[in-house]
Amino acid sequence: MPTQTVALPLAKNHVRTANATRISRTSRGSRAARQSHYRELDQLAGGDAVMQDLIERGKRLIDRGIPILILGETGTGKEFLSRALHAYSERRQANWIAVNCASIPESLAESELFGYCKGAFSGALPGGMKGKVQQADGGTLFLDEIGDMPFSLQTRLLRVLSEREVIPLGAAHPVSVDVQLICATHQDLKTLIGEGRFREDLYYRIAGGVLRLPSLRDRADRRALIMQMIADELALDAEEAGDETIAPAALGAMLAYRWPGNLRQMHAVIRYCCAVMNDGRIEMHDLPEELMQFQAVEFDQLVGHASNVRRIVPQAVASESPSRLSGNPLRDERARVIDALVGSRWNISAASRQLGMCRASLYRKLRQLDIPHVRDQAMPAYAA
Numbered sequence: 192m193p194t195q196t197v198a199l200p201l202a203k204n205h206v207r208t209a210n211a212t213r214i215s216r217t218s219r220g221s222r223a224a225r226q227s228h229y230r231e232l233d234q235l236a237g238g239d240a241v242m243q244d245l246i247e248r249g250k251r252l253i254d255r256g257i258p259i260l261i262l263g264e265t266g267t268g269k270e271f272l273s274r275a276l277h278a279y280s281e282r283r284q285a286n287w288i289a290v291n292c293a294s295i296p297e298s299l300a301e302s303e304l305f306g307y308c309k310g311a312f313s314g315a316l317p318g319g320m321k322g323k324v325q326q327a328d329g330g331t332l333f334l335d336e337i338g339d340m341p342f343s344l345q346t347r348l349l350r351v352l353s354e355r356e357v358i359p360l361g362a363a364h365p366v367s368v369d370v371q372l373i374c375a376t377h378q379d380l381k382t383l384i385g386e387g388r389f390r391e392d393l394y395y396r397i398a399g400g401v402l403r404l405p406s407l408r409d410r411a412d413r414r415a416l417i418m419q420m421i422a423d424e425l426a427l428d429a430e431e432a433g434d435e436t437i438a439p440a441a442l443g444a445m446l447a448y449r450w451p452g453n454l455r456q457m458h459a460v461i462r463y464c465c466a467v468m469n470d471g472r473i474e475m476h477d478l479p480e481e482l483m484q485f486q487a488v489e490f491d492q493l494v495g496h497a498s499n500v501r502r503i504v505p506q507a508v509a510s511e512s513p514s515r516l517s518g519n520p521l522r523d524e525r526a527r528v529i530d531a532l533v534g535s536r537w538n539i540s541a542a543s544r545q546l547g548m549c550r551a552s553l554y555r556k557l558r559q560l561d562i563p564h565v566r567d568q569a570m571p572a573y574a575a
C-alpha cells in the first residue's frame with residue numbers, strides 16, 4: 192500500500208456531517224438556521240413530476256443500499272439531495288460525510304480519505320487520524336465532484352468499495368467499513384471514461400442507480416420554488432408569503448429567466464431581492480443586474496415579434512394583482528404603468544387596455560412619467 196504522503200491532513204473543520212446541519216424545516220426568525228437549511232426528501236420534489244419520480248426512485252435505491260450517482264448541472268441541488276437521502280435512510284443516526292474530490296489537493300487525498308496511523312509520516316497528528324471513509328462508517332459517504340478524483344485515487348477507492356475495508360496509511364491491517372455511497376458530478380463520466388480519465392470499473396461500482404436532477408429551467412414548479420424561497424428568506428410560512436411579496440412583473444422576470452446557476456443562483460437572487468426590497472414586496476427594480484439585462488435582451492427580441500409573447504410571458508403573471516401602494520401617488524402610478532408594460536411584454540395595446548386608457552394616452556403617460564420605451568433602452572430603467 193503506498194505510504195508516500197507526507198503533508199499534513201486537512202483541518203477537522205473540513206468534515207461536514209449531517210448531524211451538524213439541520214435537516215428539517217427551520218423555525219421562524221432564525222437567520223443563521225435558515226442559511227443552513229436542508230429540506231426533507233419529499234419536500235425536494237416540489238410540484239415537478241420529474242423530481243417526484245426521481246425522489247421515489249432515490250428512496251427505493253437507498254432502502255436497498257445501492258450506490259447512487261447523482262448527476263446534474265451545477266447548483267441543481269445534488270448535495271441537498273444527498274443529505275436528504277441520508278436523512279431519510281435507515282442510516283440517518285450515523286454520519287453523513289462529504290468529500291469534495293475537486294478541492295482536496297492530490298497530495299492530501301489519500302490521508303484525507305483513508306486516514307493514517309500514529310507515526311505514519313513526519314507532521315502527522317500524534318494519535319493518527321481517521322479518514323473520511325471510516326468517519327462515514329455506518330452512515331453515508333458523499334463523494335462530490337467524483338469526476339475530478341485523481342486517477343490513482345480511483346484505483347484505491349475501487350478497492351475499498353470491493354473489499355469493504357480501508358487500510359489507513361502506515362497500518363498493518365485493513366479496517367472493515369460499511370458505508371452507503373452517494374457520488375455526484377456535473378461532468379459526463381462516460382466521456383471521461385472514453386478519454387481514459389475515469390475508470391470504467393469504478394463507474395459501474397458507483398452508478399448502481401443514477402438520479403439525474405433536472406435544471407431549474409426544465410422544472411415545472413419554478414413558481415412554487417420562488418414563493419417557497421421567498422418565504423424561507425423572510426422566515427414566513429409559504430401561505431403567509433403568498434403573492435403579496437412579489438410584484439407580477441418581477442415574478443414574470445424570474446419565471447422567464449434561464450437560471451444558468453440553477454437553484455443556487457435563484458437562492459442568491461432571492462436573498463438579494465429580500466435584502467433590498469421596500470415595504471415587504473419585491474418589485475422589478477429590486478432584481479439584480481443579470482435579470483434586468485436578460486429582460487432587456489428578451490424585450491429587444493420581442494419587439495415586432497408578437498407571436499413570441501405568449502410563449503415567454505407566463506399566463507398567470509398577466510392576471511395578477513397590481514403592485515402594493517407606497518403612498519406616493521406619482522411613484523405608485525409609475526409602478527402601476529411599469530407593471531402593466533412588463534406584464535404585457537411592452538405590448539402597448541394590451542398594457543393600455545389593462546390600464547383602462549387608449550394607446551395615445553399611454554404614450555403620453557410614458558413621457559409624463561419619464562418611462563422610456565423598451566426599444567430606446569439599453570437596459571430598462573425601472574426605478575420607480
Ligand SMILES: Nc1ncnc2c1ncn2[C@@H]1O[C@H](COP(=O)(O)OP(=O)(O)OP(=O)(O)O)[C@@H](O)[C@H]1O
Binds near residue numbers: 264335
Ligand atoms: N431544494 C432546494 N430548496 C432550496 N434551495 C436549494 C434546494 N436545493 C439547492 N438549493 C440551493 O442551491 C444551493 C446549491 O445546492 P447544492 O450544493 O445541493 O447544489 P449542487 O448541485 O451540489 O451544486 P454543485 O454542482 O455546484 O456542487 C444550495 O446551497 C441552496 O442554496
